[in-house]
Amino acid sequence: xxxxxxxxxxxxxxxxxxxxxxxxxxxxxxxxxxxxxxxxxxxxxxxxxxxxxxxxxxxxxxxxxxxxxxxxxxxxxxxxxxxxxxxxxxxxxxxxxxxxxxxxxxx
Amino acid sequence: xxxxxxxxxxxxxxxxxxxxxxxxxxxxxxxxxxxxxxxxxxxxxxxxxxxxxxxxxxxxxxxxxxxxxxxxxxxxxxxxxxxxxxxxxxxxxxxxxxxxxxxxxxxxxxxxxxxxxxx
Numbered sequence: 359x360x361x362x363x364x365x366x367x368x369x370x371x372x373x374x375x376x377x378x379x380x381x382x383x384x385x386x387x388x389x390x391x392x393x394x395x396x397x398x399x400x401x402x403x404x405x406x407x408x409x410x411x412x413x414x415x416x417x418x419x420x421x422x423x424x425x426x427x428x429x430x431x432x433x434x435x436x437x438x439x440x441x442x443x444x445x446x447x448x449x450x451x452x453x454x455x456x457x458x459x460x461x462x463x464x465x
Numbered sequence: 466x467x468x469x470x471x472x473x474x475x476x477x478x479x480x481x482x483x484x485x486x487x488x489x490x491x492x493x494x495x496x497x498x499x500x501x502x503x504x505x506x507x508x509x510x511x512x513x514x515x516x517x518x519x520x521x522x523x524x525x526x527x528x529x530x531x532x533x534x535x536x537x538x539x540x541x542x543x544x545x546x547x548x549x550x551x552x553x554x555x556x557x558x559x560x561x562x563x564x565x566x567x568x569x570x571x572x573x574x575x576x577x578x579x580x581x582x583x584x
Binding site: 390392394396401402403404407408413445447449452453454455456457458459 | 560
């Protein structure tokens with residue numbers, strides 16, 4: 359199974375800050391990685407697929423990078439609506455696996 | 466507009482069975498792979514099961530293999546999750562999800578169906 363290790367588990371930030379979340383896969387998953395945003399009581403929302411492809415309607419302040427085993431989600435300038443929990447997910451092989459999540463909280 | 470509406474979640478006793486349904490609309494149901502993902506209270510996301518487009522193949526997490534069955538009614542665009550031998554650790558919000566055409570990444574999600582298993 360591919361283990362997805364996400365860090366940090368929580369980050370405290372202010373509006374306007376640059377925030378970076380990392381995800382490490384236990385083996386090479388090529389570019390089969392996505393990032394999700396989840397707000398309390400809501401379903402997750404796919405932000406980025408294929409490591410760096412922004413989904414339709416997602417603000418350009420979100421970006422993804424990486425390859426192989428190390429991946430990064432960056433929010434260039436944090437906005438009030440970005441306070442949420444973020445998850446990575448590998449789609450390279452079954453069982454599909456998610457990272458443990460990163461909660462972005464207000465400083 | 467893609468819509469996924471789950472139903473069938475409720476309180477069930479340990480060892481019991483339950484069937485979740487997910488009514489899909491706004492896209493060609495037979496052309497996209499589908500998945501179930503669950504989230505225990507206060508916890509992260511856990512993939513449960515997936516079915517290839519048209520129902521040609523199915524995949525399961527080890528934690529549910531042999532107990533859960535994913536299937537679809539292509540004529541009615543409904544996804545199912547038949548759950549049996551339920552355990553307390555199956556308690557979760559179960560999301561139905563449509564995947565991207567080219568990758569097992571859910572790009573649309575339902576609102577979730579709550580399953581509570583009492584021991």
